[in-house]
Amino acid sequence: MPDPTPPGPRAAILPAPVFTDPRVTLFHGDAVELLRLLPGASVDALVSDPPYGLSFNGQAWDDAAGFRESIPHVDTTAMSAPEVFEVWCTEWAAGALRALKPGAHVAAFGGARTWHRMVRGLENAGFEIRDQIAWLHTTGMPKSMDLSHAIDKHHGVQRTDRIVQTSEHDGVLGATRTVLSKGTPVTEDAARWEGWGTALRPAFEPIIIARKPLAGSIVGNVLSHGVGGLNIDGGRFADDRWPTNVALDPGQADALDMLTGTWQEGSMSRRFPIFRFEHKPAARERPRAYGVSHTTVKPLALMRWLVTLVAPVGGVVLEPFAGSGTTVEAAAGAGYQVIAIEKNADYLPLIRSRMEQ
Template identity: 25%
Template sequence: MSLHLGDCLEVLRTLPDDSVDALVTDPPYALNFMGKTWDSPGKTVDASLGNWFAGFVDGEGCFRIHREKSGAYYACHFSIKLRRDDRPILERIARLTGVGRVFDEDHHSPDRPGAHPQAVYLVQDRDGCIVIRDFFQRFPLRAKKLREFREWSDALDDWIRQERGNRWHGASDKSAMERRWLRMKRLREYADPPWSGHGYQDWTREWAVELMRALKPGGHGLVFGGTRTYHRLVNGLEDAGFYVVDCLSWIYGQGFPKSKNLNGEWSGWGTALKPAHEPIVLIRKPLAAPNIASQVLATGTGALNIGASKIEHAGAADLAASQSKNPGRSDLVTSGTYGGDRPQQSVSTAGRWPANLVLSHSEGCRELGVRKVRAHWGQPTQRSTSPINRHAYGMTFEKDDKPIGYADPDGTETVTAWECAEGCPVAELDRQSGESVSTNAPSRGGKSVGGIMNRVGIPRDSYGTYFADSGGASRFFYTAKASTAERNQGLWNPSDRNGHPTVKPVSLMRYLCRLITPPSGTILDPFMGSGSTGVAARLEGFEFVGIEKDPESFETARKRLGWAVHQPGLFD
């Protein structure tokens, strides 16, 4: 386990190539959530103007490490010099950046008698140079000036760290700046295509490019997004080179509408809906192998762990009852020899296939224990009049008055009982769906000859496992919410309470970690927050690399992770 306090971009650049198996993270959504500075959207700049400026600087700009004759002083300058009749261009650049000054410069050199008067745009203070650097990190240079910019940027970092003026103290400081100063004279390189100009999208691309490098080929990522800025998040990830596999949706009930309610004749009108879901984009780094199977064999990445992410059975008795009532079958299949049988698996021991929808109870819901519900009775069972041609014709159906699927021997099944608060999405889904019953048709491993119906309304060539259990639709998608006890495990001092505003349920994060991470793999979270991803990763047996910029959140995560490491099964 490796935890890093610092800016994610700086830390990500130190990670080795192809060193991480999976990414699970909840980055800022650029919504200014609760006034947090880490969730501010950043400045939006017109993309065409920004790209024009970058191209202009590639031809006319000058990044300088200014050196005094004695070598005791160094400073960073940025300048553009044009003919004086082009001064309006420089003034437009000054308005665009908001830093620097424009002035006229006359040439009276005796060896240049015909030189034209010049106009100069100059930035020579530290704060102004920082603005220039931030600008070209969003709108990259694409020709020879890129490497000069990088050397200049490193020198700017050194300059910012100097405590007294611009003087470089000691031989090591001066020799480092000397090397940078010399290297800037001979650098050439090309860069990536232009960026969008939208602050959040370009910022996403910036860290996603580093993630692309650190992830193994075929490695998956699950990235939470906000409903208003999700499109920018996905565009930024795609700009960095990721392939979008799917979008999951986490539905919860504890959101509160931030609406301005109108009065008077417009009473009842407002400005916002209650937040009740967060999208989660599922992404994958491009493969390095010819196909997914080859990639999985080479690096363990490229596929989803469906088996480990299925919705679990209620218990051993539940599984045993289901298996006894859904025995394996032997069916003719198109890929087999005519007249031969191939055994087909019936009930998966792992559970239902994972969906791209996940539910959580509301904050006010209470778990009461368990309850018994009636299992489905009398599912017709298929009987054939001809053992030879039983797959082609001559089907009859008999009523079999026995409980099937997940029922206990007494014809009931055990489910978790909840007392739900008003508006709970789990209760609402079950109320609208009503009590439904899954069929118990056996799972298929191959396509049967003919297309006749198997059981009632189930085509014989349909695939999947059918469970014959009953209940609301929420049983397909449910995961528990983050309880107060879960948020604060390992934080025993009253002053150490977990005050992070966007804590995710550990059960949800465990599910996501299992879905995309190979056995003993390493999960990276560059926006660790209070550490829920790390807790989930460790409880699932994965290695974890976490990065967090906020010292308070980092300390909370460190304590929660320390507790989880020494408390196996803590959040089961």
Template identity: 35%
Template sequence: MTPYYADEAVTLHHGDALDVLRTLPDASVDAVVTDPPYGLADHHPRVIATALAAWLAGDRDHVPDGKGFMGRNWDRFVPPPALWDECWRVLKPGGHLLAFAAPRTADLMGMSARLAGFEIRDGIDWVFASGFPKGQDIGKAIDRMRAEDRPAVLRITAYLAEARRRVGVTHKAIDDAFGFNGMAVHWTTQKRAACVPTVEQWERLRGLLGFDNEMDAEVARLNGRKGEVGKNFAAREVVGSRHAGLGAGSSSVFLRGAAGVDERGHVAITAPASDAAKRWHGWNTSLKPAREPIIVARKSTGFNTTAANVLEHGTGALNIDACRTTAGQDYRNKCASVVGLDSNRNGDAYGECAREDSAHPDGRWPTNVVFGHDCPDQCRPGCPVGELGETARFFPVFRYEAKATSAERPRVNGVAHPTVKPLDLMRWLVRLVTPTAGTVLEPFAGSGTTAEACALEGLHCIAVEREADYLPLITARLTKALQPALDLGAVA
């Protein structure tokens, strides 16, 4: 297959990852480091169960329909086992897979890789503090509800329930007619989930249930109110304001001009109006995004011991010393998004955030190691890690790295990628699992961060990207990354 772009460090292919990987030789790459689609579509559990059943039955490339992150079709589900089958095949024995995932779909990502033969060895958390809360404020949501419309809504659902009963049409038959799964119950219930069909759906329901035009005007009126907030929301008292920015480390997006944001970039803080909203004030639907798990898996077949495999293939082990937390990495004041750093005895703390009881590589437990002090003064006699630096004793359990800055988000012809990973994070990851001068496979190149990381670390990267719009982003990134080396060569 002719690559889209190639130099000494990177070979970039344009095409579907599964198609391209099938052209690569067996056992030809040392590691797979990838940022695959997270599959954030809101699939019903039955859809997920159907996908798992299909995979187990041998339909290994089954992917449900839907749209995921920002409505993107490519993010409708996690990669199926067929993709990981090919990753497993092209990896050398003992080769590692590092795959990013979302907290809510990491179980599916891991299962898909397991079904391809990967052994899940561990996990790393990418921790960041700049995630913007995306949950729903329950108190506000209650006040937004048009409680004054509730009696009219229940009259319409009662009317539809009677029409359905009269002609003997089941809820399933209604759902099947619309291609829905459970919507008919919402149109005919008197419970909290009752809702009014759209005008178009109302007309289609008339054809199924044969009702008259008695409720037509009310259905049209309620549909005309969709998007409006309830009177309780308008009655909320303004008690303060806050900045609408996305927080430190972000690209200073202030959302000026958005609804509720003034010319200073401030948004009003309001107090709940209704009794129900007061009851649920301070409740939300999700946590603040602050971590993404990285699955650590290995092709654990074809060898007897890791030591022998390293000598034969150069793969199977993790380069811990090249990825320790060192004194040069300043994590001070950046640990707020990690719960339980104080005396958690898990060996994954860093920075001057708290006193730690942390695990040493030799298995002993130092007492209250305080960052900024020399390790030998704090540990038992014979502590072996003093010469490695005050924080170098820590293994890579999690990695704090702020989200990619605007400088790391290339834009070409008005196109930018929505899910760019930080370059330093990707350099750290490829170092962890790839032998010197080894080859890394990235089946989902995106904007090319993994490819650039490999180039800067002296590794070779085979990258694949399906979306043509992103190819110029990758080549622009690589040209910029390699330019200093080219300039030095010209001077020499």
């Protein structure tokens, strides 16, 4: 019997990868588009550090305008920037849901002010929210305005004793300015608001843990598809502790130890040597190629732990927002197969440099 379905446009196919080796397949393109082209139910886990929707440091990849470009089929004219971010999250999550096997987990970083939008996007796409891991670190920089100084500027006066030092060389975030001395308030209004700012120092980033709905029972899903559970033993900390939904860097670990009254020099190093993930990455974990580096690199140890926790041994890990390639390096180095997508062509050499080391 002839097929009654009328002929339609030729189905879109994945572009050729821009990099391949026995462990990694890297595609250049928009995740919203390419995720829908991956084979259905073919991926074991998604571990990613997506954009947070904060317009971070003026980067186009984290801006509402960039999200709108990714979803031209959605009318976002009347939407606020947070609403656009949620719709964008829903769109990429829908593609990921299709590519993941039933019961497969997602571990995705979010921003403290916008993670609820990502959670809604994942739920809108059909994922179940399973947990949230709190990554606590001590190296975040406050994005706060000095209200007292701003008030003096508003009144058109300058503080002659204010001292600001500008770096001679650009860092990861460009040239930096350090206030060595705030100076003395000049106006009465400024004096009244001395010591006030507009933001806390960031020390927490949530990692959303979600799961594609199971096909039947958890036991049946695990036996049929090889995913659905968490690798508790593989994710245990060095002293055999059960993995928790909090991850600390050394500074936060020592602070917690002191607050609980159990602090001794090096005590946390002995009790939680793996639980204590490194600070935000140092230069050696921030690849640079052709003068380009990435501004939001995560620690390799943290990404390796997440991959181990949610992906079956030797499985296929998906990273649709590869950035500088931290997840790619962490997963490939731990023996997983990796499918990665990166939209920004400037970052592709960073991923190549990691894999060619």
